[in-house]
Amino acid sequence: MISVEPILLQPHVITYYADNILDYVKEVVGVTPDDIQAEILLSVANNQLTSVRSGHGIGKSALESWTVKWFMYSRPFPKIPCTAPTRHQLHDILWAELNKWNRQSADGDLFEWTDERFYHKAHREEWFAVPRTAVKPDALQGFHADHILYIIDEASGVADKIFEPVLGSLSTAGARLLACGNPTNLAGWFYDSHNDNREIYNPFHVDGRNSPRVTKEYIKMIIDMFGEDSDVFRVRVEGNFPKAMPDSFIPLDWVERNSVKKLLIIKPHRIDIGVDVARFGDDQSVLCPVFNRQHQQEPEIYNHNDTMQLAGRVIQMLDRYTDKYGRIPMSVRVDCDGLGVGVYDRVKEVVKQRNMTHVTVIEGHFGGAGGKLFTSDPVRYSNSTGMMWGTIRELLRYNKLTLWYNNSQISQLSNRKYRVNSDGDIELERKEEMKKRGLKSPDLGDALALAIYVPPTMNMAFQM
Known part of the structure; x- marks a missing residue:
């Protein structure tokens, strides 16, 4: 065992590593994380809840072990429950991995590893990590501390009833959760952490x-062995959940693969702005600009439904883009089902008064007449809502739309359901139905749909 260097016991050094997890892993554990592992480590340091779905073999067990080590070293009297669905996964893989990394760490002599506990030698009963197989409802109950870290390995296999006590223990500011796993199940808290609850x-x-x-x-x-279109490939290599449920209109992986954290810097030749107007108190008004019908820019979000203020925001956006890019073709499509009529009327009035001939103001309606998105489509949509969201779906399907990265938007786009009605048409879930399921109104998704939708008589540019 490596002797602990005296400098590692200095309070200012401990404080430094508490705020610099990557330096701890590199300098104390003695390993350099790859870029993906580094990003996840930083998330644990800076966020209370981190959930990782991945393919097989990316180094999850090592990552989890480094996280346990960092938390044990840098926090006073921590408690770290570690769990997995099976004893093999927990003890033979994760717990053994922790022992390996502790043996080589510069602070290894501070801690003792046994089959049942990993603890600070000076505080065995108060400063520890423990393995608890996720088979009984009380497996993760009874842990309370100012500094608590939950490590949940192969999280897709940990049942909701096992996980529920964890939420009650995460009320303190010093609490953390790191959940990792292959995404094997289409239901449960881990699935929800990447879908309904990803915010x-x-x-x-x-x-x-x-x-x-x-x-x-x-x-x-x-x-x-299984084929590139198999669920085995999706789960074990791609790190995607099994094929989406038949009532999920836009697959989650299509949305995620087209969502980028760093937007492309491009000079547009046209700009289209979708305006979704809040109808109720918890809804949001959204202005969504899209360049060249391919590159979504960061939307503007307002938590009010004052129509005149919102109309003014639209005019300000048009002025900014005109000043920056000149009088290139621009369109504004406003949702006119409800309060949006006032926004539409005022924007159209100002555009005409200022002789903004490069701007077209369009009246948009969700729930209007349906039909086929393209003449070659084998299916029909029951109304314009399906056709407008169908445009998003098709562009994402063929990687023809770059999205602004935002968890709320990803959740909204991937969680709207559909059904085939008695006429054989595709019918999207109504907003009221989404709210009954505990989801927010898909305001970001609607604003995007307004921005990029082109009526069938004009959609040759969208042919795939």
């Missing part, structure tokens, strides 16, 4: 093909 978490999706730790031979083997 609460800081979610990560790691495709094994992008990890330096996953070999090309492994990927080829999975493809040869």
Whole structure:
């Protein structure tokens, strides 16, 4: 065992590493995380809830072990419950991995590892991590501390009843959760952390093909054995949940792969702005600009439904883009079902008064007449809502739309359901139905749909 260097016991050094997790892993544990692992480590340091779905072999167990080590070293009297669905996964893999990394760490002599507990030698009963197999409802109950860290491995297999006590223990500011796993189930809290509840978490999706730790031979083997369109490939390599439920209109992975954290810097030749006007107190008014019908820019979001103020915001956006890019073609499509009529009328009036001939103001309606999005479509939409959202779906399907990265938008786009009605048409879930399921109104999704939708008689530019 490596002797602890005296400097590692100095309070200012402990404080430094508490705020610099990557330096701790590099300098004390003695390993350099890859870029993906580094981003996840930083998330644990800076966010209360981190959820990681990934393919096989990206180094999750090592990452979890480093996180346990960092938390044990840098927090006084922490408690760290670690769990997984099976004893094999918990003890033979994660717990053994923790022992390996502790043996090589510069602070290894501070701690003792046993089959049942990893603890500070000076505070065995108060400063520890423990393995608890997720088989009984009380597996994760009874842990309380100012500094508590939950490590949940193979999280997709941990049942809701096991996970529920965790939420009650995360009320303190010093509490953290790191959940990692292959996304094997289409239901449960882990699935929700990447879908309905992703706004609460800081979610990560790691495709094994992008990890330096996953070999090309492994990927080829999975493809040869099961096929690239199989659920085995989706779960074990891509890190995606099994094929989306038939009532999910836009698959989550389509939305995520087209959402980018750094928007492209481009000079537009046209700009289209969708305006979704809040109808109720908890809804949001959204102005969504899209360049060249391909590149969404960051929307403007307002938590009010004052129509005149919103109309003024639209005019300000038009003025900014005109000053920056000149009098290129611009359109504004306003949702006129309800309060939006006032916004539409005022924007159209100002555009005419200022002789803004490069701007077209369009009256938009959700729930209007339906039909086929393209003449070649094998299906019909029951109304214009389906056709407008169908435009988003098709552009994402063929990677023809770059989205601004935002968890609320990802959740809204991927959680709207659909059904086939008695006429055989595709019918999207109504907003009222979404709210009954505990979801917010899809205001960001609607504003995007307004911005990019082109009526069937004009949609040749959208042919795939």
